[in-house]
Amino acid sequence: MxxxxxxxxxxxxxxxxxxxxxxxxxxxxxxxxxxxxxxxxxxxxxxxxxxxxxxxxxxxxxxxxxxxxxxxxxxxxxxxxxxxxxxxxxxxxxxxxxxxxxxxxxxxxxxxxxxxxxxxxxxxxxxxxxxxxxxxxxxxxxxxxxxxxxxxxxxxxxxxxxxxxxxxxxxxxxxxxxxxxxxxxxxxxxxxxxxxxxxxxxxxxxxxxxxxxxxxxxxxxxxxxxxxxxxxxxxxxxxxxxxxxxxxxxxxxxxxxxxxxxxxxxxxxxxxxxxxxxxxxxxxxxxxxxxxxxxxxxxxxxxxxxxxxxxQSWLDQPIGYINGDMTITDPFHARVVKHTFVQFIQDVQIEASSVDISVTSLLNNESKGFSSVVTMRDVVSNYMYPNTLVVLELTGTNIKLALEKSAEYFTLDEAGEITVNPTYIHPKPQHYNYDMWEGIHYTINVAKPVGSRIENLTYHGEPLTADGTYHVVFNNYRANGGGNYDMLKNKPVVREIQQDTVELIHAYFEKYKTVNAHVIHNFKVIAD
Missing domain, CATH: 3.60.21.10 (Metallo-dependent phosphatases)
Known part of the structure; x- marks a missing residue:
């Protein structure tokens, strides 16, 4: 020049x-x-x-x-x-x-x-x-x-x-x-x-x-x-x-x-x-x-x-074993149909918090889940954020609003097939802002308008009541309203678990050593 x-x-x-x-x-x-x-x-x-x-x-x-x-x-x-x-x-x-x-x-x-x-x-x-x-x-x-x-x-x-x-x-x-x-x-x-x-x-x-x-x-x-x-x-x-x-x-x-x-x-x-x-x-x-x-x-x-x-030495330490299949081959499918790895994270959160409603997400599309031998490398590769857990007291209305927010993750393509809403991909991937819930049963009907997609919402077999109160465990990011979950902001905090999730997963394997891969199919994603 x-x-x-x-x-x-x-x-x-x-x-x-x-x-x-x-x-x-x-x-x-x-x-x-x-x-x-x-x-x-x-x-x-x-x-x-x-x-x-x-x-x-x-x-x-x-x-x-x-x-x-x-x-x-x-x-x-x-x-x-x-x-x-x-x-x-x-x-x-x-x-x-x-x-x-x-x-x-x-x-x-x-x-x-x-x-x-x-x-x-x-x-x-x-x-x-x-x-x-x-x-x-x-x-x-x-x-x-x-x-x-x-x-x-x-x-x-x-x-x-x-x-x-x-x-x-x-x-x-x-x-x-x-x-x-x-x-x-x-x-x-x-x-x-x-x-x-x-x-x-x-x-x-x-x-x-x-x-x-x-x-x-x-x-x-x-x-x-x-x-x-x-x-x-x-x-x-x-x-x-x-x-x-x-x-x-x-x-x-x-x-x-x-x-x-x-x-x-x-x-x-x-x-x-x-x-x-x-x-x-x-x-x-x-x-x-x-x-x-x-x-x-x-x-x-x-x-x-x-x-x-x-x-490297720390990452290569085996900390536990999986009996069954907890590997993720299709992250989209793992969000549409309850996956054994997602179930595992819910189980860890429920045990750590002593509540029976838990919320988690598949944090990114590179998560591979767990093979038969689990090392620290596997844990931190799948759960890469130093999140702690927070138990909130929510009303049925709060829960319904949060579920509707999660349901925005999906849309229908030109063929009428369920796919990811482009706003969760561009300009920045935000797959972590789609939550899956445990302890309640619900259906996401993607064919319905945004804001009215949640159907058949029950807790212990009974419909959630709008003004009923429920204890729910989240990671601290979501509990503070992160991801535009405004309905969770400033809600009563019942309990905080100060260990981060990586530590909780490690402790879970220390306690059980071998974990059976299983799944509770408590939600469905449909286009009807």
Whole structure:
């Protein structure tokens, strides 16, 4: 590229939603994969060799998501967080807090931030008196070429709808849009930057081209509104939705680089120096690039050697046995017809909670269930979130509304066959938001209109009464209303089980050792 003498370039490289993927492997199978920070570290080194003015950023959801991080929290939490250790060695300029940063509790997150050699930006995560709870609102970087860059970070304020209250006690989550608007105004007035980058751990609520809503406008994602309503943002780096996108909205360059460390964002900015020596932005372009077959960085591999060996040893431990078939070959079928693996999770939750109505979901389409010998690798591959359990007291009306919400997962195709509602696939897969219930009997009739699909709803052979009360166990994400289950918000909490579900599954196998695969066919999905 030909650059005029009075122009300069800035390269921004960023990750988002890495979710604990440090090593280039898939832990469920131990297959080599083109992902992870070890490979990304090599890419950053190359980019820095080729460019003088480089900013390297992370946009949140860094420390949770793989067996590596589950094992770290359970067995090695007194040591340095490996994801932070890697980012320290890469030498990133700043990080942003994501919603999943809170999953392991405040202590793990606080320790991660304290051990970071870079600042965490969290303008809208504040104390009761409005001061940043972690890190600081923004960062100013004066680059070697004289360009002054402001980087401001905000996080989706929807976190209290998902997270365990104990993990966010004493923390306020201010509106991300309003907070970003305040700080961008402040930065433009007080700091006089040449370039403003907003890092938002959140995504887009509208189509980037048409502006039409792509989801319920709950406030979880506000990226489109940020571009439209805030003056002074040059680049908006996003995440959270696990989408792969670039574009411009109202002149603001936007990007989102997928998830799990499979891709990264690379933003090229060109600026021209004016007669008064100030820089004017003349070109900006974003590209999402696959990690690909890049060789992993040897320094990172060496750093990870011990914790990785410990993780692999832990994963290979047999913890129990299955008598019968608990493998999943068709995840859609496992949601339409009660599956033995789903029954197993319900049984674990019912025993742990001492209630007889339980709710769970098949968390993603990669879940394979259990073969005859069950290892920790099998457990964490099928149940990858550190959810705890919460027992709520619900009315029959609440239960009916929650079932109707789950029933939205299905639709009929042109041939009249039952299939997955496209909104649960695009723009982000949300298979985990289809719940299956245990302890009640019901039918989902997909041929009926949304909101009136639940039929034959009974408990112990009798119809549920609208004002009757029932104790139901959920994971903490759903119990807080996560997945737009608003009918569950602020309901009376009967009991909280503080062990996470992986621990509960382990304990279940310790008690029974061999589990018989069985199924109670308590629900049907039909199109009649």
């Amino acid at each position: 030909f650059i005029l003498a009075n122009t300069t370039t800035v390269k921004i490289v960023y990750t988002s939603d890495v979710h604990g993927n440090a090593m280039p492997i898939l832990y469920g199978s131990n297959e080599v994969a083109d992902l992870g920070l070890a490979k990304y570290a090599s890419i950053v080194k190359r980019i820095r060799k080729e460019n003088e003015n480089v900013l390297v950023l992370d946009n949140g959801d860094l420390i949770q998501g793989t067996p590596l991080m589950t094992h770290y929290v359970k067995e090695h939490a007194t040591q340095e967080n490996p994801m932070i250790g890697i980012m320290n060695r890469i030498g990133i300029d700043a990080g942003v807090i994501g919603n999943h940063e809170f999953n392991f509790g405040k202590k793990i997150l606080t320790n991660a931030i304290k051990s970071s050699n870079y600042p965490w930006l969290s303008a809208n995560i504040v104390t009761d008196d409005g001061k940043p709870y972690f890190g600081k609102p923004y960062l100013i970087k004066d680059l070697p070429n004289g360009v002054r860059v402001a980087i401001v970070g905000v996080t989706t304020h929807y976190i209290p709808n998902w997270e365990s209250p104990a993990h966010i006690e004493g923390i306020q989550f201010h509106d991300a849009l309003a907070t970003l608007k305040h700080w961008v105004t402040h930065i433009q007035k007080e700091e006089k930057p040449d370039l403003v980058i907003a890092c938002y751990h959140g995504g887009f609520e509208r189509d980037l081209v048409t502006g039409e809503p792509t989801e319920a406008l709950t406030g979880e994602n506000q990226g489109y509104a940020m571009c439209q309503e805030i003056e002074g943002i040059d680049i908006l780096l996003t995440g959270h939705q696990h989408r792969i996108l670039t574009g411009k909205v109202n002149g603001v360059l936007v990007a989102q680089p997928g998830n799990n460390g499979k891709m990264y964002g690379e933003i090229h900015v060109e600026l021209k120096q004016q007669d008064d020596d100030e820089w004017q932005l003349v070109e900006k372009e974003a590209t999402i690039i696959p990690i690909g077959d890049t060789e992993p960085d040897n320094e990172i591999l060496y750093y990870m050697e011990n914790i990785e060996a410990s993780t």
